[in-house]
Amino acid sequence: MVHVLPPPEVDSIGLINDVIAERQNGVNAVFFNGIAAEWLARVQAYLDHHGSAALVEKWPAIAADKTKFIGLYKHPAEGSAQGMVLENLRAHELVICPACGEAGRPNTLDHYLPKGVYPQFAIVPQNLFPMCDACQGAKLELTGDAQTPRFFIHPYYDRFSAPEVVSLRIHAPFDTPTFELIPNPNLMDDERTLVGVHIEKLEIISRFATFFSGAYRRVLRLAGEIRSGGQNMEAMLSFFRGNARAISPNSWDCIVYDAVLPNAELMEYLTDGELPTYL
Numbered sequence: 001m002v003h004v005l006p007p008p009e010v011d012s013i014g015l016i017n018d019v020i021a022e023r024q025n026g027v028n029a030v031f032f033n034g035i036a037a038e039w040l041a042r043v044q045a046y047l048d049h050h051g052s053a054a055l056v057e058k059w060p061a062i063a064a065d066k067t068k069f070i071g072l073y074k075h076p077a078e079g080s081a082q083g084m085v086l087e088n089l090r091a092h093e094l095v096i097c098p099a100c101g102e103a104g105r106p107n108t109l110d111h112y113l114p115k116g117v118y119p120q121f122a123i124v125p126q127n128l129f130p131m132c133d134a135c136q137g138a139k140l141e142l143t144g145d146a147q148t149p150r151f152f153i154h155p156y157y158d159r160f161s162a163p164e165v166v167s168l169r170i171h172a173p174f175d176t177p178t179f180e181l182i183p184n185p186n187l188m189d190d191e192r193t194l195v196g197v198h199i200e201k202l203e204i205i206s207r208f209a210t211f212f213s214g215a216y217r218r219v220l221r222l223a224g225e226i227r228s229g230g231q232n233m234e235a236m237l238s239f240f241r242g243n244a245r246a247i248s249p250n251s252w253d254c255i256v257y258d259a260v261l262p263n264a265e266l267m268e269y270l271t272d273g274e275l276p277t278y279l
C-alpha cells in the first residue's frame with residue numbers, strides 16, 4: 001500500500017516552453033502560441049497545489065482541442081522534449097506498485113489527474129507515475145466527488161505522519177484466520193480518511209485478500225521450517241520483515257510481517273501451536 005516517491009526532478013515550466021517551441025513549424029503552432037501563457041499558468045497551479053483535484057481547476061475552453069495535448073503524450077516524436085521525459089519516467093526500478101503496494105513492476109504510467117479530463121497535464125511529469133494495471137483499471141478517470149473532493153494519495157506529494165499507512169489485523173483461529181486491513185490508527189484524522197477512500201476506490205481489499213491467503217500459508221510453512229531448524233521464531237520473522245521493509249514499509253509482504261510479529265497470540269501459535277498439515 002502506497003509507496004511514496006520523490007517528485008520527478010524536471011522543470012515542468014521549462015518543459016512546456018520547449019514543447020511549444022518545438023511546435024513552431026507544425027500545424028498546431030497557432031493553437032499552442034495562443035494558449036501558451038494560460039497553459040503555463042495552469043501547470044504552475046498544478047505544482048503549487050500538488051495536483052489536488054480539490055484545488056486545481058479544469059480548463060473547459062480547450063475541451064474541443066484535447067487531442068492536441070493527449071497526442072503529445074501518446075505519440076511523442078523521437079527525441080522530442082516530452083518524449084525524453086516520458087522515457088525517463090518509464091525507466092524506473094520500482095518492484096511494487098506505488099498506489100497499492102502489490103509486488104511486481106508497475107508497467108504503465110498513470111495520470112494522477114486523468115488526461116481525458118485534464119488534458120493540459122497529459123505530459124506534466126509531476127502528474128505521471130508508474131501504476132499497476134489493477135489500480136489503473138479501478139481508477140480510470142476518477143478524481144473525487146462533491147463530498148470527497150480527492151480520492152487518491154499522490155505518491156509525489158502526500159507525506160504521512162507514520163511510514164506505515166495501513167494496519168493489518170490477523171484474527172484467530174490461526175489455522176484459518178480472518179483479517180482486517182484498515183488505515184493505520186496512528187495517522188492523523190485527515191490522513192486516515194484519505195487512506196480509507198484510496199483503499200476503497202482502488203478496490204485494494206479484495207486483491208489483498210487473495211494475496212493474504214497465499215502469504216499466510218507461506219508464513220505457516222516458514223514457521224514449520226524455523227522450528228525444525230531449531231531457530232528463534234521472532235528473530236527469523238524479524239529478519240524476513242526487514243527484507244520486506246527494505247522494499248517498502250507498505251509492501252504487502254511487509255504489511256503481513258508487521259501484523260504477525262506484534263501479535264503475541266499468533267506468535268505463540270507459530271512457535272508452539274499445532275500447525276495445519278495441508279502445508
Ligand SMILES: [Zn+2]
Nearest residue numbers: 097100132135
Ligand atoms: Zn497497484
